[in-house]
Amino acid sequence: MRSYTLLACAKINLYLEIVGDRADGYHELAMIMQSVDLCDRIHIEPSGTDSIRVTCNHPDVPCDSSNLAYRAAELMRSEFPEAFARYGGVNIYITKKIPVAAGLAGGSSNAAAVVVGINLLWNLGLTQGECEQLGAVLGSDVPFCIRGGTALATGRGEKLSPLPDLDQLYVVLAKYESVKISTAWAYQTYRATYEETYIRDPEHIEAYGQKVHSGPIVRAIASKDSAIITEELRNDFEKIVLPEYPQLVSLKQRFIEAGAIGTLMSGSGSTVFALTESHSEAERIKAYIEQELHHPDLKLWVAQFSPTGIKVSE
Ligand SMILES: C[C@@](CO)(OP(=O)(O)O)[C@H](O)COP(=O)(O)OP(=O)(O)OC[C@H]1O[C@@H](n2ccc(N)nc2=O)[C@H](O)[C@@H]1O
Numbered sequence: 001m002r003s004y005t006l007l008a009c010a011k012i013n014l015y016l017e018i019v020g021d022r023a024d025g026y027h028e029l030a031m032i033m034q035s036v037d038l039c040d041r042i043h044i045e046p047s048g049t050d051s052i053r054v055t056c057n058h059p060d061v062p063c064d065s066s067n068l069a070y071r072a073a074e075l076m077r078s079e080f081p082e083a084f085a086r087y088g089g090v091n092i093y094i095t096k097k098i099p100v101a102a103g104l105a106g107g108s109s110n111a112a113a114v115v116v117g118i119n120l121l122w123n124l125g126l127t128q129g130e131c132e133q134l135g136a137v138l139g140s141d142v143p144f145c146i147r148g149g150t151a152l153a154t155g156r157g158e159k160l161s162p163l164p165d166l167d168q169l170y171v172v173l174a175k176y177e178s179v180k181i182s183t184a185w186a187y188q189t190y191r192a193t194y195e196e197t198y199i200r201d202p203e204h205i206e207a208y209g210q211k212v213h214s215g216p217i218v219r220a221i222a223s224k225d226s227a228i229i230t231e232e233l234r235n236d237f238e239k240i241v242l243p244e245y246p247q248l249v250s251l252k253q254r255f256i257e258a259g260a261i262g263t264l265m266s267g268s269g270s271t272v273f274a275l276t277e278s279h280s281e282a283e284r285i286k287a288y289i290e291q292e293l294h295h296p297d298l299k300l301w302v303a304q305f306s307p308t309g310i311k312v313s314e
């Protein structure tokens with residue numbers, strides 16, 4: 001039987017506005033999500049048994065049923081029992097390149113790759129939309145990781161509207177290995193600090209009217225206007241994370257000093273990214289930061305915006 005190798009792209013948030021409280025305990029969001037070509041490699045093969053097995057090269061990633069890739073395979077097993085009975089279990093090999101707990105959706109991208117990979121392995125014939133719906137059960141960011149490219153994400157992050165691909169931008173990603181921020185902590189802390197500004201029980205993002213401020217960046221993306229995109233970068237989590245981690249503030253300052261056209265923390269952190277208009281400029285800024293900060297704990301990567309979230313090869 002066939003096996004598949006998939007590249008699962010990281011995402012960055014060019015815009016993240018926390019707009020309200022939801023009845024289900026999640027937060028209502030307006031986000032611009034962007035895939036970048038820093039990718040984990042996921043290999044999926046039939047196990048020849050009825051079990052799911054996950055192997056990963058990263059010491060901080062669990063290989064048991066708490067691994068999001070494992071949970072994705074479990075979901076497929078329970079949703080498609082006949083296919084499971086016919087094709088059996090799977091072995092999943094994960095080679096991590098995306099830093100862990102970094103605000104780059106590493107786990108979500110791995111789960112996305114497993115949904116897409118098992119769809120192929122078991123000949124399920126699911127459409128991308130159907131894969132995205134299954135992904136939403138696994139986590140708010142998983143549908144975007146399946147769709148990829150550039151998208152406006154609303155609801156709890158799972159409702160996607162496509163935006164034109166921003167293929168002209170490059171990114172330098174920087175992460176202090178010791179600064180690990182849990183997404184649940186970030187949302188809880190934000191709620192505790194800003195709850196009084198929340199909109200209660202919002203039904204639809206449109207209903208927020210004036211309260212949502214993503215219009216200018218959406219229009220700038222449509223017209224591919226990098227100057228306005230960089231002016232409109234926003235991440236509400238910066239308000240609670242940056243005061244706790246002054247090294248991230250310095251990192252942002254250094255990026256601007258180095259000539260980045262914009263800089264922002266991604267998601268709930270702790271990755272900070274800088275945008276540039278060329279690959280050579282991104283490499284130059286990476287080298288500058290490595291030399292200036294020269295911190296063994298600080299890791300940097302250069303990546304390009306990607307029009308896809310998952311790339312498949314047999
Ligand atoms: C913050 C973001 C921005 O893209 O990314 P990361 O920083 O994790 O990469 C996402 O909203 C993370 O999405 P994801 O990691 O899929 O979240 P989930 O598994 O659904 O939920 C993790 C935790 O975040 C909270 N959560 C998540 C999404 C949301 N709209 N409201 C929330 O309050 C949940 O209550 C839960 O405690």
Ligand SMILES: Nc1ncnc2c1ncn2[C@@H]1O[C@H](COP(=O)(O)OP(=O)(O)O)[C@@H](O)[C@H]1O
Nearest residue numbers: 067068069100101102103104105106107108110
């Ligand atoms: N396949 C996976 N890859 C990475 N982390 C995973 C995976 N499965 C579960 N996790 C756990 O999820 C947590 C969040 O990791 P990750 O998805 O990389 O971060 P973020 O939510 O900030 O984008 C980690 O602490 C890790 O232990």
